[in-house]
Amino acid sequence: MPLRSIINTARTLSYYTRLQQTTANNLANVSTAGFKGDRLTARQSAGDPHPVPVQAIDLRQGTLRDTGRPFDLALKGDGFLVVQTPQGERLTRGGSLGIGNDGTLVDNHGDAILGSDGPINVSGRRVEIGTDGSVSVDGKSVGQLRVETVADPSTLTKEGAGRFIPGGATQAATSVTVAQGALEDANVDPLLGTVDLITIQRAYAANLDVLKTMDGVMGTVTNELGRV
């Protein structure tokens, strides 16, 4: 019995290590525009005595911060912009965009942000992006941003650089507002994150104590019990 407990406690310790890593990654990205935190929970499924860690991307809205820079885009509501990357189409929550040297709207990596007819040429003097995602340059319409949602958010995989790989089909978003001249702050609460860190640290120490106790019990069982 003590051996089983030791194994279970070790699994719990590894869960807390992973939780610490997830929290550390959330906190490292506290200043990353459009970042969505990860949530790690333990779930007990039927027929299995051990809780299994379950991870989910926290897709809650981040606070919008006004910057006044015309190429800063943020989204309000459940949806993503679409980026054309060499690996295929990716989803992103927007951020600090810019113009490529060919005049198209691109992200930090120079990959095109897609409109309904492909990349959008925004070279001109005054670029206006409407709340519905319509793009006009000097008063002339030049395209419509693709804003899409996924049916099941749990199929999303993070790729880094604020990009998500859609696991299934995407469809046009209906309840999203595009905000020009604004950035979406990371949806990570640094205060809650710090509290989480303390909780994790304490829970880890407590489980370690359990492990030590079980180790002591094992020692007694093997060394003392057989003695006459």
Added chain:
Amino acid sequence: MNPGLRTSASGMIAQQKMVDVIANNLANVNTTGFKRSRANFEDVLYETVQGPRTSAGDATVGPMQIGHGVRLAAVTRIHGQGGPEQTGRPLDLAIEGEGFFQVQLPSGDTGYTRDGSFTLSDSGQLVTNSGAALVPNIVIPPDATNITISESGSVSVTSGKNAQSVEVGKLELARFVNPAGMLSLGGNLYGETVASGQPTTGVPQEDGFGRLLQGTLESSNVEVVQEMTDMIAAQRAYEINSRAIRAAEDMMSSISDLIR
């Protein structure tokens, strides 16, 4: 080794970069024509421990991914207009709107600047503070008494007893598709890059070029209050990441105590 340590370290490095950028903005708060920069961050590669899956009789379970922190994605220069500052000096020029003055660099390349505090060289050429001549070259006759520069860039002088002003040259401006892609050369100068695209030259007030204001300088577009607030935020985020390192370190040291 707990990878959380490196993750938190990347968070501290990112906030350090943020403070570096803010410090440079603040140092240039009184630099003519200076454009503030902003640090942009992005999350780095994720290690996918387990892909999305459907557990028995359950809904889809999201993928299990471990993030490895943050990195500096870009330092974006923000080419917003700086406020006009009246100086009354005839050779001070501010551009209101788009465009850059072009200057001849010692290397033979053309440099671009928003700093219009010009002076005259010994041969009467209009030059920048560092002595680089304007392109196109403008020479002011030695006997000129009054220099007038119009909003569209026409430079005219009156000389001697002649009350009639004579045009001696026309200033031109250059514009880029993506000014944020230009390279800062220091000395308030920018250089053309692949990212900025080719320059388009033209006359002020035409084709979207800004107008020139004589006797005025463009102040830097740094807002001290905003920079200070950003700095406080960066400082706190730095502390929180160092706290995460301490937590990870504590966990690691207690597990290593297990071995007797």
